[in-house]
Amino acid sequence: MKSYRTHIMLCAGTGCVSNGSFKVKDALEREIQKHGLQDEVGVVMTGCNGFCAQGPVAVIKPDEIFYQFLSVDDIPHLVEEHFLKGRPVEKLMYIPPSEKAPVPKMGDIGFFGKQRLIALRNRGMIDPEVIDEYIARGGYSALVKALTKMKPRQVIEEIKQSGLRGRGGAGFPTGRKWELVAAAKGDKKYLVCNADEGDPGAFMDRSIIESDPHSILEGMVIGARATGASHGYVYIRHEYPLAHKRLIKAIAQAREYGLLGKDILGEGLDFDISIQQGAGAFVCGEETSLIASLQGDAPEPRVRPPFPAEHGVWGAPTNINNVETWANVPEIINKGAKWFAGIGTETSKGTKVFSVVGKVENTGLVEVPMGITLKEIVFDIGGGIPKGKKFKAVQTGGPSGGCIPASLLDLPIDYEKLAEVGSIMGSGGLIVMDEDTCMVDVARYFLEFLKDESCGKCTACREGIDVMHGILERICQGNGKEGDIEMLQELSEAVKDSSLCALGGTAPNPVLSTIQYFRDEYESHIKEKKCPAGVCKALITYTIDPEACKGCRLCAKNCPQDAITGEAKEPHIIDQDKCIKCGVCFDACKFDAVLVK
Amino acid sequence: MSKIKPQDLEKIRVRMARTMSLRDGDAQAKITVHMGTCGIAAGARKIMSALLAIVEEKDTKDIVVTTSGCAGLCSREPMMTVELKGQAPVKYIELDEEKTKKIFSDHVLSGKVVKEYALAIGSERVG
Ligand SMILES: Cc1cc2nc3c(=O)[nH]c(=O)nc-3n(C[C@H](O)[C@H](O)[C@H](O)COP(=O)(O)O)c2cc1C
Numbered sequence: 170m171k172s173y174r175t176h177i178m179l180c181a182g183t184g185c186v187s188n189g190s191f192k193v194k195d196a197l198e199r200e201i202q203k204h205g206l207q208d209e210v211g212v213v214m215t216g217c218n219g220f221c222a223q224g225p226v227a228v229i230k231p232d233e234i235f236y237q238f239l240s241v242d243d244i245p246h247l248v249e250e251h252f253l254k255g256r257p258v259e260k261l262m263y264i265p266p267s268e269k270a271p272v273p274k275m276g277d278i279g280f281f282g283k284q285r286l287i288a289l290r291n292r293g294m295i296d297p298e299v300i301d302e303y304i305a306r307g308g309y310s311a312l313v314k315a316l317t318k319m320k321p322r323q324v325i326e327e328i329k330q331s332g333l334r335g336r337g338g339a340g341f342p343t344g345r346k347w348e349l350v351a352a353a354k355g356d357k358k359y360l361v362c363n364a365d366e367g368d369p370g371a372f373m374d375r376s377i378i379e380s381d382p383h384s385i386l387e388g389m390v391i392g393a394r395a396t397g398a399s400h401g402y403v404y405i406r407h408e409y410p411l412a413h414k415r416l417i418k419a420i421a422q423a424r425e426y427g428l429l430g431k432d433i434l435g436e437g438l439d440f441d442i443s444i445q446q447g448a449g450a451f452v453c454g455e456e457t458s459l460i461a462s463l464q465g466d467a468p469e470p471r472v473r474p475p476f477p478a479e480h481g482v483w484g485a486p487t488n489i490n491n492v493e494t495w496a497n498v499p500e501i502i503n504k505g506a507k508w509f510a511g512i513g514t515e516t517s518k519g520t521k522v523f524s525v526v527g528k529v530e531n532t533g534l535v536e537v538p539m540g541i542t543l544k545e546i547v548f549d550i551g552g553g554i555p556k557g558k559k560f561k562a563v564q565t566g567g568p569s570g571g572c573i574p575a576s577l578l579d580l581p582i583d584y585e586k587l588a589e590v591g592s593i594m595g596s597g598g599l600i601v602m603d604e605d606t607c608m609v610d611v612a613r614y615f616l617e618f619l620k621d622e623s624c625g626k627c628t629a630c631r632e633g634i635d636v637m638h639g640i641l642e643r644i645c646q647g648n649g650k651e652g653d654i655e656m657l658q659e660l661s662e663a664v665k666d667s668s669l670c671a672l673g674g675t676a677p678n679p680v681l682s683t684i685q686y687f688r689d690e691y692e693s694h695i696k697e698k699k700c701p702a703g704v705c706k707a708l709i710t711y712t713i714d715p716e717a718c719k720g721c722r723l724c725a726k727n728c729p730q731d732a733i734t735g736e737a738k739e740p741h742i743i744d745q746d747k748c749i750k751c752g753v754c755f756d757a758c759k760f761d762a763v764l765v766k
Numbered sequence: 767m768s769k770i771k772p773q774d775l776e777k778i779r780v781r782m783a784r785t786m787s788l789r790d791g792d793a794q795a796k797i798t799v800h801m802g803t804c805g806i807a808a809g810a811r812k813i814m815s816a817l818l819a820i821v822e823e824k825d826t827k828d829i830v831v832t833t834s835g836c837a838g839l840c841s842r843e844p845m846m847t848v849e850l851k852g853q854a855p856v857k858y859i860e861l862d863e864e865k866t867k868k869i870f871s872d873h874v875l876s877g878k879v880v881k882e883y884a885l886a887i888g889s890e891r892v893g
Contacts, residue, residue, distance in 0.1 A: 172822040174814075174831040176788055205811075209818060230789045231796075231830045254801045255833030294789055304775055305782035313772040427769030435771050 173211040175252060176230040178293050179239075182217025182379050183372070183411055189240070190214075190225035196241040200248035210252045215293045216380020216415075217372075219534040220280055223263065228275050228293055235275040236261040266530045266552050280531045283550050285512070287520045288336075288496040289536045292380040297415050300422040303383040309428060311499035315391045316436040319502075324395040325351060328498065330506035332518030337363050337454070337491030338566075338595050338671065340517070340584040343498075346488055349478035350396040353486035360392050360401035361463070361482065361489040364412070365447055365454035368567030369618065371598040373522040374492035376534050378405070378412035381496065382419035386442060388495035390433060391502060393440035396488055401442040404459055406449045416444055451568075451622035455670045456489045458624065469626045470670035491596065493522055513539035517583035521597055525551050528558065528603035537582075544578040547601055558603040562686070566595025568615045568622075569675035571682030572608060591682040593675060607704035608687040609694050613641035615679040623672060630673030633664035637680060645705040649695035654684055703765040706750040710766055713754075715740035717762035724754035724763060783827040794828035795874050798847040802836025808843035809862075816863045817846075820870050829874060842885065848873050857885045 177197060181190055197212050218226050223237035234257045236247070243261055250256045262271035263278050272278050286292065295302035303309070315324050329344025350358060362385055366374040378385065389401045405413055420442055423429040431439050445463050447453045458468040460482050481487020497519060501509045510518050517539040523546065526532050530552030537546065543563055547553070554560050562572040565582075571592030573580065580586055584594050602611065616638040625631040637660050640653050661677030668674050684691060693699045700708040713724070713733075718740040725733040725741060732748045735741030743754070755763040770778075787793050799805070799814045817831050837845050842859035848869065849855040856879055858869055865883050872878045 172784065172818050172831075173788065174818060174833075176785075178789070209814065231791045231793065232832060233791055253833070254803070254806070254835055255798070256835040301778050301782050302786070304778045305786045307779075309775055313775060317772060425769075435769075 175210045177212045177227050178215050179227040180218040181214035184221035185224035188224045192241050193225050193239045196244040200244050204253050206252055213296050216297045217376035218293045222532040233274045237263050280550055284536050285520050285538050286536050287500050288493045288522055297380055298418050308383055309387055311502035312387050312390050315394045315502055321395050327506045331501045331509040333497055336493035343494055347395050350486050350488040353479050355486045357485045358398040359482040359485055359487040360389050360398045362403040362495055363489055364403055364405040364492045367451035367454040368596055368598045370526050371524045373524055373597045375409050375412050377492050377496050382415045384496040386423050388498035390440055391498050403444045404447055407446045408449050452624045452672055469624050514583040516585050523597045523599045525599050527601040528554055529601040530555050539583045540581045542579050542581050554603045561604050561606055562602045564600040566593035567598040568618045569678050570595050571678040574686040605702055607700050607702040608683040608690050609644055610704050612680045612683045613645055619676045627668045629664050629667035633660050634676050644694045647698045647707040654691055711743055712764050713741050714762045714764055717760050719760055723757050727753045727757045787828050788830055793830040794851050796849045797831045798834050800837040800845045801833040804836055804840035805843045810844040813844045813861050813866050816866050858883045859885045
């Protein structure tokens with residue numbers, strides 16, 4: 170191993186890769202070579218750093234300098250200044266919104282400062298494709314402990330005492346589930362890692378696999394020790410090629426080292442893992458559908474009980490956990506249940522990974538202790554709402570989560586608190602919405618997704634969501650009627666009560682929560698035929714304010730319908746019969762003269 | 767690669783220690799070579815190469831070598847600053863490879879400041 174003096178930890182998560190991080194890598198290596206620094210400065214491709222909005226990003230070790238928006242053109246200057254002359258380059262550093270001075274060090278940037286990494290403990294610190302780097306940071310030592318110093322019963326007890334709950338949505342206590350599988354009768358038992366991650370906009374699980382695949386493998390081998398399972402499956406969606414590739418590589422390396430396969434570490438445990446790719450249907454993430462899909466059957470949920478713990482893959486006792494749940498396991502075994510239980514709230518221990526997206530400055534992936542408030546996530550970590558707009562709501566838990574209003578921003582996040590306000594933890598999606606978001610349209614949008622993703626087995630879910638979506642669409646088109654709100658509420662109860670799985674069980678959340686907190690918006694749509702946020706096309710008109718219009722012709726030139734007329738330097742007019750409400754004029758106008766009502 | 771036993775994990779950790787301590791940022795010693803235009807002209811690159819060669823040769827784990835800009839005393843380059851954990855930084859001036867080796871073995875490895883090459887102990891006050 171060369172004695173590099175500096176490591177450039179360049180992010181190779183999916184977000185940064187699509188913004189060109191491999192091109193940046195080539196440029197870096199080229200310039201490093203040019204200055205003869207190839208034996209001093211090494212480039213390490215890491216998993217997702219989390220600050221995806223600023224990508225491609227890199228962290229320089231040991232100085233801890235954080236660089237963002239790297240492009241090939243920046244590299245010659247960067248290499249000469251920072252890596253040859255030791256002068257960090259300010260113009261590539263992060264500048265907080267509404268401030269002027271850059272923040273050089275990663276730990277001083279608000280986005281990173283409030284995070285606590287357990288599941289993502291190795292993110293950005295290792296090359297995920299090198300098993301030795303995982304081992305160097307304590308990897309597989311928890312497995313050694315579980316195999317040589319603990320009985321299966323003690324491993325289960327440790328996980329139980331830690332208070333770890335499933336990170337895939339339902340929040341079931343992980344230790345209890347392991348206990349059930351360990352106690353179930355059967356000569357063959359299975360483990361499953363649920364990496365289906367069907368929530369649109371969520372990428373927690375993908376990032377964990379991309380940045381630290383061995384943490385999941387180690388968690389599963391410990392699970393095998395605890396439950397007596399002899400084989401594990403990772404069920405991963407087909408749209409995750411990079412995560413899939415890293416997983417294949419990690420499994421091969423673990424096998425070579427004898428950390429998977431027969432007689433693991435010479436301690437007598439036999440356990441291997443294979444990968445199964447799913448086609449990416451939302452319902453495939455539901456455990457009974459997933460098992461059906463794994464066996465080659467149609468992915469439809471079935472009645473529980475029997476639970477997978479008794480009757481799972483190929484009819485055998487099966488323990489299924491989410492990616493993030495598995496990734497927590499080695500740390501709990503290493504540091505102890507007490508340590509883990511000391512983080513979080515009364516009912517929810519440890520941390521949770523969220524993908525923060527939507528109308529927020531710092532979109533990306535964050536891991537925070539349970540009990541952190543929504544305000545801290547949206548404003549301290551997320552950096553607040555762009556363009557000085559007002560915060561309106563945050564939706565947690567994916568498409569079937571509820572929308573939580575500004576009045577509840579101080580809510581500490583845990584499984585129970587989120588349920589109390591009509592939302593769910595889900596798997597950790599978090600969508601921030603600003604004042605320009607129409608909440609009726611939001612409900613319509615998520616129901617459209619859920620309507621398409623319903624597998625159709627249960628009538629209430631298949632037909633109920635469709636009818637609810639139809640009503641919402643009607644309201645958005647200006648054809649809402651008195652009684653629609655009540656009808657939506659009634660249908661919600663029916664869908665929740667008569668669906669086998671939580672797809673139907675939670676689908677009404679976006680509707681119920683928006684009615685609860687934003688009823689006035691529904692009423693404006695229905696009674697006054699107005700969309701207060703100016704989103705629903707049928708309910709808005711674009712006009713030009715003759716006072717503000719300078720007659721610059723920019724809107725007229727951009728209008729795809731030629732609906733705008735007027736002489737240069739004279740106020741323009743929009744022909745309402747031709748206007749298709751695309752909003753191009755609104756975006757084009759430099760004088761805020763285009764009005765939406 | 768062959769199959770490993772529990773005790774082999776520790777061997778891998780030891781082998782990887784230098785690489786990883788660079789990333790953890792809690793090294794025992796930090797050596798900064800001043801690489802302004804003046805430093806480079808005076809031969810700072812040679813000092814850097816010499817340092818990295820010694821680090822490799824002695825197989826030290828907990829030492830980071832880094833660069834920074836001109837230290838403001840261009841006539842006395844090449845310069846470097848040695849900072850042991852918990853101690854005041856020491857600036858060395860007018861270095862060559864021999865002096866670098868001596869500073870490394872006396873100061874960095876044994877904690878004894880090499881007074882005859884040192885300019886001053888401590889850094890400027892900032893602000
Ligand atoms: C419609 C639907 C989709 C789901 N999608 C996922 C998913 O993508 N990933 C996941 O881990 N769990 C998902 N679940 C939850 C699983 O059924 C199951 O509870 C989870 O995998 C158990 O692991 P855990 O206890 O570690 O959370 C979904 C559930 C439902 C009802």
